[in-house]
Amino acid sequence: MTDVTPTMTFHPQPTPGTPAPWAFPAPERGTIANGLTVLHCHRPGQQLVAVDIHLDAPLAAEPEGLDGIANILARALNEGTDTLDAEQFAAELERAGATLDANADHPGIRVSLEVPASRLERGLTLLADALRAPAFPEDEIERLVANRLDEIVHEAANPARRAAKAFYAGLFDAADRLSRPRNGSAETVKNITRAAVQEFYAAHLRPGTATAVVVGDLTGVDLPALLESTLGRWTAEPTAAGVHAPVTADDHARVIIVDRPGSVQTQLLIGRLGPDRHDPAWAAQLLGTYCLGGTLTSRLDRVLREEKGYTYGVRAFAQPLRSNPDGSGRALMAISGSVDTASTAPALADTWTILRTLAAEGLTDAERDEAVQFLVGVAPLKYETAGSVASTLADQVEQHLPDDFQAEIYKQLSTLDTASATEAVVAAFPPDRLVTVLVGDASVIAEPIKELGIGEVTVIS
Template structure:
């Protein structure tokens, strides 16, 4: 008798050859930029709230109408020192205690000053929002501005200035502002002040600037996050609602004037192995009807690695790791007027400075003569509009954009409508807007590099009178 078992009892089943239908994509979930609920607290503080289920880290943005042009003459930088000093102690806590209380909440608090005003930003877990709002309210309501802390902040700022001057990109930005705007304009001078002006700032100057410009009646609070387990009304009433201050008439906003006659400024850095490029002019802000088309055209020109500037200067010629074009709003006014910086930036090795500029101008002139292609336009729309849901995944991103809209006197639905308008903008419109934004004969060019090496090649390009200044 054989010991072997029947074959049928030892074989295992082979892989199934049954095919299942390919999964089909579901219907795309419609997305639109979140719409805030607008209101006002009894103390006059404007409030925008936006409930975002699942966003357990709440973001708060406070807009204070304390613009740089309101700084007293000779005290450029006082708004920056004031912004930094808001978290350096209150009537309830010393600077160290205030920091420790923030840490116990798991919160971060930041503040900075810019041309439109001072922005204070808070992020905190939703479960600890009431406590963190109380600390934020104390910083706004009764900052201590201790003499010693202000002196320390001034010293820190003075230590930063040499590093900024040594940074080619920062130095180029300073030189471009000085060149574009008249000397009497605050926009012509460094946003955070110079060594000369910062040295004059003391606690008395900071207190005076605070008392003149910081009050709830002219401020706006933006709160974004998941409020499911938070009594937000009570939290706001008990904290920011307890902030008091006088009313104030709206400040007149000075007009923005600029000279964008084509010219070149070389900031001399002897021995520099690279040249920092910053090419710019002033254009309309987001109130301008051509803004969506300008955003689209500027993206096609230099908004990504596949843009025209990168294709020529980086991929074909190897002059640079990247060149970007962009539009950055400087300041807006209640009447819908304002200005944005329209610029192209990047860096190239010193020997390639002349050839790179020549090719850059060729790109601009070719764009004006031939226009964008439909393919370029389509890719730009896909990238700008399609990435929006990812861009605004966090509460902080939504809050920051809503605060920007407030700061720029835009309607609450501006960002949502912008994406609609981008999708509707055609190739011809985008071409006209970007050609108008970057006319080859009306651009101010700043080059931070070795003047001995780049002066003659740049002069030979004929893109404007060339001036050399010390770096």
């Protein structure tokens, strides 16, 4: 028997080519006859078209005692029209391969449609009917109210939700809508009726103060004509766009403990007000905040998770709240996570040490480089779908930002130096100006927290 020596042929290893330049898509802007503003982006190959509509119905406009009515209205938009009941409307969406979602937040109501490009006309027709002539059936409104009341019960058992509720209530004045739950409380939601929903709809959902964002493969589509024949059928008396009150808050250093007897973990929410996207420091703040707590390799995670084992993860972030066309607006700067109960005080002590060290020594060039590599490098993947592009453009609309805002942010991130990122994140998280909310067992954590000296400690139930 002859021995056979196996051989292997090695082919040349492929070498990467030069990456193609990328920039966030630039939309085209226009207006149709009913006053609806339209932004659109032609994205060849993206056969699932995304349509996001921003409606000028902010939570601050909700009638007194009816917090949550904007949320109920948003959920009711796909519960039937003047020609289709709720089941028929759902069936027509399914037949078109479309999904329709809506939600309410402080800037307004957002309605999102995704539909195959081949059925765009049908999808836009259904969307237009939902906006033009929603049925708001009484039994469906009652069902949505009951569902929301059930959700509130479940939210009370969720430490993260309880922390957020206590944080906003403690940070903002009681008269400010920001201080109260976005989707309403049990005391207000139970008062919502079909008549109240109809009245809120008539007062605030108007094409003249709305903006539609359309993103996807629009090859062969006469978009202006299509929009006129669908969304253009939605009409209402013109009205001026709303103006939000300036965002103010009491962010003097203090600790609020929401007592949760027997809890084996403590939910943390630490923060204050900071600049929003209108501020020239936003890009630097974004970069610095990512270095502080944006990923598993950030400073907070490196110490609290990797070195000390207190937590599965802690994150730092900036959340824009509401803004006006003149650029007046603020963002919530926050650190969020959970730790085991016994480690609550040590974790907070280490967090404050991290913040003070950051102020004294600054970020490193390596931290800056890694953050830029991720934030800028991941963008082409992040915005690969039409839905992600449409959502970001709609965010810009509701925050009164220029159409090229996101593209400019990526340019700024690429060139920002370490000193600028350090200055911005230090200003955003001053250790002596932070409100701390803890949801946990007060009998265990209160006294050790008081000894830290990070602010007056108050315990609430």
